[in-house]
Structure formats: structure tokens, C-alpha cells
Amino acid sequence: xxxxxxxxxxxxxxxxxxxxxxxxxxxxxxxxxxxxxxxxxxxxxxxxxxxxxxxxxxxxxxxxxxxxxxxxxxxxxxxxxxxxxxxxxxxxxxxxxxxxxxxxxxxxxxxxxxxxxxxxxxxxxxxxxxxxxxxxxxxxxxxxxxxxxxxxxxxxxxxxxxxxxxxxxxxxx
Numbered sequence: 001x002x003x004x005x006x007x008x009x010x011x012x013x014x015x016x017x018x019x020x021x022x023x024x025x026x027x028x029x030x031x032x033x034x035x036x037x038x039x040x041x042x043x044x045x046x047x048x049x050x051x052x053x054x055x056x057x058x059x060x061x062x063x064x065x066x067x068x069x070x071x072x073x074x075x076x077x078x079x080x081x082x083x084x085x086x087x088x089x090x091x092x093x094x095x096x097x098x099x100x101x102x103x104x105x106x107x108x109x110x111x112x113x114x115x116x117x118x119x120x121x122x123x124x125x126x127x128x129x130x131x132x133x134x135x136x137x138x139x140x141x142x143x144x145x146x147x148x149x150x151x152x153x154x155x156x157x158x159x160x161x162x163x164x165x166x167x168x169x170x171x172x173x
Contacts, residue, residue: 008066008111011102013119018126018169021101025130028100036137037157040092048074048106049099051092053081063091064113067103074106075099086159090128097127126169132158133166142172 014021032043041051050073062083067075077095079088101123103110112120133156145151152163167173 008109011098011108011110011112011120014101014123015119016101016123021097021123021126022130022135024100025097025127026134028096029131029134034131036132036134037155040089044077044092044096047096047099048072049077050075051077051079053079055081062087062115063095064111065095065098066111067099067106067109069103069106069109075103086153086157086162089132089157090159090162093128093131094124096131097124101127129162129166129169132156132162135170138166139170139172142167 016024032046034043044051062080064078065075066078077092079091083091098110098112098120099106102108102112102120115121138152138156141152141155145155149160149163153160156163164173
């Protein structure tokens with residue numbers, strides 16, 4: 001079924017400090033009962049959204065989000081068919097960042113592709129990292145796993161690059 005057509009606006013930055021975005025992401029993850037490394041689609045569905053994969057011959061970039069206030073589905077996260085699980089997990093969390101930070105949890109109709117290096121994209125990236133790798137548990141695991149990046153990658157189901165960026169962001173690298 002095609003997505004409903006509604007007017008949408010270009011998302012605006014939330015202009016929150018990174019630490020505040022991290023706190024929001026971790027609170028959202030906790031409220032949803034997110035278990036690090038678990039499948040993300042059920043959490044998206046619980047929020048009223050859908051994850052859809054574009055056809056192989058569709059140039060959808062690296063992911064997108066469209067929010068439909070008051071409609072079903074409430075939002076759609078689109079992923080390209082050619083990206084792997086670790087990349088898709090980060091993209092889903094990134095799009096959830098836009099959903100919570102830039103559409104105010106589904107109150108504003110927005111449509112956004114994942115491209116460029118704008119403040120809006122930074123904020124969604126910060127959200128994704130904090131959602132997927134909550135600081136307290138991540139710090140505990142980093143110590144318990146004897147600073148093993150491969151073990152962290154395996155547990156959290158994120159790329160090595162995401163782990164390294166999160167380590168740096170938390171002052172652990």
C-alpha cells in the first residue's frame with residue numbers, strides 16, 4: 001500500500017547540546033524496553049511506524065523517514081535493499097532520532113533523506129549512537145570485555161566505526 005500523501009516540512013534542528021540528545025535517546029530506549037543488540041523493527045512498530053526496504057533498482061540513498069501525524073502508519077523508515085544489518089540498524093536508530101527530535105515524536109509531518117552533514121543530521125547521529133549504545137551499560141561492557149571492540153560490536157550489533165565514535169564521545173578513547 002503506498003504511503004499517504006501529506007504536506008511535510010523540512011525538519012529544523014532541535015539545537016540541543018549533544019549531552020541532552022544523548023539523555024533523550026537513552027530515555028526513549030529505556031521507555032521502549034530496548035535491549036542492546038536486539039532487532040529494532042518491533043520497537044518501530046510499537047511506536048506505530050513501519051520499516052520498508054526499497055527495491056534493488058531504487059536509489060533511496062542510505063535511508064529516509066516520512067512522518068504522518070494522526071495517520072496509520074504514523075511514520076515510515078525506508079532502507080535501501082543493498083545495505084547490511086549493522087548499517088540498517090544504525091539507520092533505523094538515526095531515523096528514530098529524527099522522529100523524536102525533529103518531528104516532536106510524530107507531531108510534525110516531516111520527510112527527510114539521510115544525506116549531508118547538517119546540524120539536523122548530527123543530532124540524529126548523536127541520538128542513534130546513544131540509543132544503540134546506552135552510556136552506563138556501554139561503559140560497563142567496555143570494562144568487562146577488556147576493551148575489546150569486536151566483542152562490543154557483537155553484543156551491540158553496530159559497526160566498528162560506531163563503537164569507536166561512541167568511545168570517543170564518552171571520553172573512553
